[in-house]
Amino acid sequence: MSLRSRSGTLGLTTFFAVAVLPIAASLLYALLYSVGLAGLLAEGFNARHWLVVLGGGEIWSSLALSVWVAAAVVVTSTALGLVLALGFRGALDRGALGMAIYLPLALPGAVAAFFIFQMLTGGGFVARLLLRVGLLSDPSHFPPLVQDRWAVGIILAHTLLAAPFLALLFARLYESERLGELAALSRALGASRRQSLWRVEIPILLHAAGTNLALLFIVVLGSYEIPLLLGRQAPQMLSVLTMRKFSLFDLRQKPEAFVVALVYTGLVMALIAGLFRRGRVDG
Amino acid sequence: MKRDDKDRRDGKDNRGSFPVARILVTCLCVLPLAVLAALSFAGAWPFPDVVPSRWTASRWLDVLAGQGGLAASFGVSVLISASVALLSTVLGFITSKHVAYHPRRRLLLFLAYVPFALSPVILGVCLLYVAIQAGLSGTVGGVILAQTIFAYGFAIVLFQGLWSPRMRAFEDLVRTLGGSTWQLYARVLVPLAREMLLLCFFQTFLISWFQYGLTVLVGGGQVKTLTLKVYDYVGEANVFYAALASCLLIIPPALLLWANKRFLFKAV
Numbered sequence: 001m002s003l004r005s006r007s008g009t010l011g012l013t014t015f016f017a018v019a020v021l022p023i024a025a026s027l028l029y030a031l032l033y034s035v036g037l038a039g040l041l042a043e044g045f046n047a048r049h050w051l052v053v054l055g056g057g058e059i060w061s062s063l064a065l066s067v068w069v070a071a072a073v074v075v076t077s078t079a080l081g082l083v084l085a086l087g088f089r090g091a092l093d094r095g096a097l098g099m100a101i102y103l104p105l106a107l108p109g110a111v112a113a114f115f116i117f118q119m120l121t122g123g124g125f126v127a128r129l130l131l132r133v134g135l136l137s138d139p140s141h142f143p144p145l146v147q148d149r150w151a152v153g154i155i156l157a158h159t160l161l162a163a164p165f166l167a168l169l170f171a172r173l174y175e176s177e178r179l180g181e182l183a184a185l186s187r188a189l190g191a192s193r194r195q196s197l198w199r200v201e202i203p204i205l206l207h208a209a210g211t212n213l214a215l216l217f218i219v220v221l222g223s224y225e226i227p228l229l230l231g232r233q234a235p236q237m238l239s240v241l242t243m244r245k246f247s248l249f250d251l252r253q254k255p256e257a258f259v260v261a262l263v264y265t266g267l268v269m270a271l272i273a274g275l276f277r278r279g280r281v282d283g
Numbered sequence: 284m285k286r287d288d289k290d291r292r293d294g295k296d297n298r299g300s301f302p303v304a305r306i307l308v309t310c311l312c313v314l315p316l317a318v319l320a321a322l323s324f325a326g327a328w329p330f331p332d333v334v335p336s337r338w339t340a341s342r343w344l345d346v347l348a349g350q351g352g353l354a355a356s357f358g359v360s361v362l363i364s365a366s367v368a369l370l371s372t373v374l375g376f377i378t379s380k381h382v383a384y385h386p387r388r389r390l391l392l393f394l395a396y397v398p399f400a401l402s403p404v405i406l407g408v409c410l411l412y413v414a415i416q417a418g419l420s421g422t423v424g425g426v427i428l429a430q431t432i433f434a435y436g437f438a439i440v441l442f443q444g445l446w447s448p449r450m451r452a453f454e455d456l457v458r459t460l461g462g463s464t465w466q467l468y469a470r471v472l473v474p475l476a477r478e479m480l481l482l483c484f485f486q487t488f489l490i491s492w493f494q495y496g497l498t499v500l501v502g503g504g505q506v507k508t509l510t511l512k513v514y515d516y517v518g519e520a521n522v523f524y525a526a527l528a529s530c531l532l533i534i535p536p537a538l539l540l541w542a543n544k545r546f547l548f549k550a551v
Binding site for chain 2: 097276
């Protein structure tokens with residue numbers, strides 16, 4: 001065996017040992033647990049837990065909430081990122097904004113959730129400011145933006161983290177895709193500023209950032225720290241629901257936690273496979 | 284001057300436009316750190332005051348003196364994140380080459396994306412059994428290994444951009460000239476990949492630094508990183524210490540990002 005093929009075998013063995021085997025073993029265990037073939041309460045093969053979870057409304061409302069939040073975050077962050085990138089392109093590289101724009105990227109999800117909580121509750125910073133300037137007469141009149149029905153707090157926290165990143169990404173893509181020259185060309189050919197923006201610059205930026213936007217959707221879909229603090233008790237986002245069922249003292253809930261985890265895993269793997277099939281992901 | 288001319292030519296120079304909006308966005312970006320820093324120095328901040336009624340530096344002085352749990356948590360967080368970053372960068376650098384040159388590259392890349400893209404909490408729920416069986420649950424080593432699985436997938440994906448036909452040609456040249464594997468890595472591949480290695484180390488450090496759900500599960504609540512401390516304090520309604528833990532979490536990555544913005548993106 002040559003040196004190269006020997007090191008290749010070692011490299012691939014390491015890859016499978018670290019990236020594939022633990023995950024495959026974990027998912028197999030979760031599957032066996034969910035059908036009654038593993039765990040403390042193993043009662044022999046049955047699909048009871050799958051039928052209970054898939055037949056109940058909890059997982060579907062949880063899935064709907066997760067998809068709503070992920071889609072809303074992608075749309076709002078993309079819109080804000082485009083406005084910032086196209087509005088301040090030069091300023092994103094230098095000056096005070098060029099420094100400050102990086103600050104939200106240093107926020108962990110846990111900190112972003114805590115910050116939004118401190119800002120948007122009835123006794124929070126925004127309510128205090130509104131009271132001070134006279135726009136709010138009673139803190140109880142402050143609209144519920146945290147642990148609310150439409151998950152506004154969760155969406156705002158994720159947008160706070162994602163929008164500056166997308167703004168910087170779009171600004172870099174603007175340069176690498178030479179959009180300044182393309183926009184100038186379209187204007188020379190008679191396009192208006194608005195046509196150049198909507199028909200040339202934005203479509204090219206969105207296409208070039210497609211993979212990042214899809215990955216943002218996937219990341220938000222499975223987020224935990226932010227909805228843990230800013231979400232309601234019901235429905236909960238998928239990760240929070242899984243963790244709640246897993247952590248309950250009632251051991252009969254554990255197989256259901258694994259069912260939710262496996263449903264989520266199947267969904268995300270299908271999304272990644274779709275990205276690969278469309279050739280959007282290639283390292 | 285030359286750069287300004289080029290910016291104007293490319294339609295890139297928007298510095299003169301929307302000055303109020305630029306100041307507003309700058310303030311909004313700084314606001315989280317400003318509010319959290321104010322909370323961490325607040326002695327009392329009763330409702331409906333907009334600024335604290337009393338200030339104190341005692342919490343920060345305690346941390347700087349190494350007293351209380353936060354200094355220890357900071358140390359544990361640095362240890363875990365640096366270990367995860369080092370392990371996943373080294374392993375990812377060496378093995379990503381074999382993934383990149385493999386005939387079934389796309390399938391292997393798909394497998395690398397799975398840990399990287401799945402929710403850490405959901406995979407943590409499934410991984411916990413493996414950690415318990417291996418006797419790693421509730422230990423710093425277990426948390427490092429579990430986080431490395433996630434960060435390693437990211438490293439594999441990141442390094443795919445490195446292994447071009449040009450790198451392969453360099454490798455062939457070194458082999459043809461009689462270079463050993465050690466010489467190949469030490470004298471050629473590592474120097475050529477230096478930027479990418481630093482980028483990977485920084486990004487995987489952040490993946491670990493920001494991690495919460497996986498640490499809670501595999502660490503069993505016994506490995507107290509700073510992110511866990513934030514939720515502990517929030518649970519105790521101790522907002523001042525939660526803000527202090529948050530500041531400690533933000534400051535290292537913020538300084539690193541400011542010091543070197545190139546760590547954020549690979550060439551797009």
